[in-house]
Amino acid sequence: MTSNKHYLTLDNATAIYGDSVAVSGLTIEAAKGELLSLLGPSGCGKTTTLRMIAGFIRPSSGRIILGGEDISRRPVHTRNIGVVFQSYALFPHLTALDNVGFGLRMRHAGKAECREKAAAALDTVGLGAYYDRYPGQLSGGQQQRVALARALVIEPDVLLLDEPLSNLDAHLRADMRSEIRSLQQRLGITTVFVTHDQQEALAMSDRVAVMSKGLLMEIGSPVSLCDRPKSAFTASFLGARTVIKGRTEAGRFAAPGLTCDGAPEGATRLVLRASRLRLSDEPGPLHVSGTLVNAAFLGDTYEADIQSACGTIRLIVPSDMPPPPVGTSCSIQTQPGGATFI
Numbered sequence: 001m002t003s004n005k006h007y008l009t010l011d012n013a014t015a016i017y018g019d020s021v022a023v024s025g026l027t028i029e030a031a032k033g034e035l036l037s038l039l040g041p042s043g044c045g046k047t048t049t050l051r052m053i054a055g056f057i058r059p060s061s062g063r064i065i066l067g068g069e070d071i072s073r074r075p076v077h078t079r080n081i082g083v084v085f086q087s088y089a090l091f092p093h094l095t096a097l098d099n100v101g102f103g104l105r106m107r108h109a110g111k112a113e114c115r116e117k118a119a120a121a122l123d124t125v126g127l128g129a130y131y132d133r134y135p136g137q138l139s140g141g142q143q144q145r146v147a148l149a150r151a152l153v154i155e156p157d158v159l160l161l162d163e164p165l166s167n168l169d170a171h172l173r174a175d176m177r178s179e180i181r182s183l184q185q186r187l188g189i190t191t192v193f194v195t196h197d198q199q200e201a202l203a204m205s206d207r208v209a210v211m212s213k214g215l216l217m218e219i220g221s222p223v224s225l226c227d228r229p230k231s232a233f234t235a236s237f238l239g240a241r242t243v244i245k246g247r248t249e250a251g252r253f254a255a256p257g258l259t260c261d262g263a264p265e266g267a268t269r270l271v272l273r274a275s276r277l278r279l280s281d282e283p284g285p286l287h288v289s290g291t292l293v294n295a296a297f298l299g300d301t302y303e304a305d306i307q308s309a310c311g312t313i314r315l316i317v318p319s320d321m322p323p324p325p326v327g328t329s330c331s332i333q334t335q336p337g338g339a340t341f342i
């Protein structure tokens with residue numbers, strides 16, 4: 001018996017290629033209906049993890065458990081898992097309908113059933129008018145939807161998405177991001193989503209597993225990872241954060257040219273979150289000043305870099321509070337949630 005909380009479990013899973021360890025002792029659980037993202041830099045083992053779940057590679061040690069059953073040694077085609085690859089991997093000589101129906105035909109479904117289910121899956125992803133188009137006659141976003149329909153048509157127990165948005169332009173990416181998330185929630189399908197884009201992971205996931213060099217660094221909800229990162233790696237990988245090394249004595253964190261009050265004993269890193277800092281001389285917990293060396297206008301915000309004695313500190317300030325000219329001396333103050341200690 002398995003609870004819905006432990007629907008998909010990687011139990012100490014390790015993957016080795018030749019003599020190099022790609023994934024090392026990974027233990028992660030996904031609840032039924034959860035969208036779990038694997039987030040990390042290139043080469044950290046995200047795709048390898050997905051391939052172990054799908055069954056394309058066997059774990060060298062450890063287990064993959066789905067719905068209470070150990071599937072580690074089961075061949076790919078006997079696992080009811082849908083996969084969408086970065087490249088979509090559509091057959092160019094088949095129409096959208098036949099691409100989607102392909103998996104069903106492999107499972108010996110009848111012609112009428114294939115057609116009916118493939119059409120329903122294409123309708124689900126908003127491609128009802130494109131059954132007869134070939135991949136070459138579809139836009140990147142439409143091809144991506146066909147690939148998604150093909151993964152969904154088998155009514156998979158788990159959906160695996162390997163960087164499915166990386167070939168799309170920024171605008172379409174944002175649209176597809178929310179489309180996939182609402183579809184996943186509507187269908188209640190347990191999903192593992194691989195990405196190296198922190199915004200994508202934060203926007204789409206129930207929980208995010210941060211990976212580095214084949215290891216799980218940290219796992220948590222997007223909000224908890226952003227507000228209370230437990231490692232410097234997570235803090236800096238989640239973007240727009242400055243991590244400063246220092247020491248804490250009597251509740252005060254100190255680094256060259258910087259102090260910050262409210263630190264727990266033993267803290268050796270101060271994480272400053274760019275969007276929760278401001279340029280200000282007002283007194284507060286943070287004491288640091290420096291020179292503005294860069295200010296980039298990003299539309300709704302400015303990204304400003306302050307060169308200080310403890311390194312460059314990045315701030316994101318609203319565009320209605322433009323930073324002073326480059327070269328100006330400024331002090332920085334933190335707003336609630338702007339400073340975290342590790």
Ligand SMILES: Nc1ncnc2c1ncn2[C@@H]1O[C@H](COP(=O)(O)OP(=O)(O)OP(=O)(O)O)[C@@H](O)[C@H]1O
Nearest residue numbers: 017018022040041042043044045046047048049196
């Ligand atoms: N078939 C293979 N043979 C040998 N080594 C491999 C193979 N596939 C991946 N690797 C290595 O395993 C490690 C993890 O690769 P993996 O593709 O899982 O990383 P990733 O996090 O998905 O990266 P990316 O974001 O670039 O796709 C890397 O060091 C990679 O070079």
